[in-house]
Amino acid sequence: MSPFESQTLPLFPLSSVLLPGAALGLRIFERRYLDLIRDCGRSGGGFGVCLILEGSEAGQPAIPAAYGTEAIIEDFDNGPDGLLNLQVRGARRFHVQQTRVRDNGLVVGQVQWLADDDQARLQPQHALLGTVLENILEQMAGAGASLGPTHLQSAAWVGWRLAQVLPLTPQQRLAVLQEDDPHARLQMLLQSIA
Structure with a gap:
């Protein structure tokens, strides 16, 4: 389909x-x-x-x-x-x-x-988010949790996983879900932790 x-x-x-x-x-x-x-x-x-x-x-x-x-x-x-x-x-x-x-x-x-995400790489202005996610994943792995294989250079993957693990409200997660552009999603997440 x-x-x-x-x-x-x-x-x-x-x-x-x-x-x-x-x-x-x-x-x-x-x-x-x-x-x-x-x-x-x-x-x-x-x-x-x-x-x-x-x-x-x-x-x-x-x-x-x-x-x-x-x-x-x-x-x-x-x-x-x-x-x-x-x-x-x-x-x-x-x-x-x-x-x-x-x-x-x-x-x-x-x-x-809705269209699948493109395979865009993290842009320099969002590199910090990849590092934040990597640190969170390392802490989770130490606690026995895992999100599966990591794709820390993928803008879409980093955005979805950050939206999953950050302490966001359901309404903030819904706003992320509604956004089609992976880079705009990352910008929303960056603003939520700034």
Whole structure:
């Protein structure tokens, strides 16, 4: 499927933002989301994660932000409490064109896929951000955490990983997610830590 093509995608509104390449753990207990996971298993597809603008994660359908990230299921198991635990990873970004709510309360969006990031290298004015991220990754590795292979010369990779690990508000992460230009994302992040 090419960028800018429109597709129907089930949405999982959350109080956090999933970024491309980031891992996220989810506990599934509501029928609408169990149905969503079953459908994803049958189709081999993912679902969309969007920040909640109004409402909450459980109960009545929440109003999602207009931008989100496709979640691909990497692993799942049943927890000791009997709930389904998922491990997902962020993939493609999308823009929600319109939404509807199914009878079971699941929000479904008509989404337009956004273009993949270009392979631009870090510019000199953002070199400090690469160093900051490298230091954070070294500390995380010492604590047993890992973000996988590093690509510290890639403007897009550095931007997504910094937005993942810096103490940003969900609204700041959403602003980063909405930005198409990797260098503009890095500038936003630089301003947030300045």
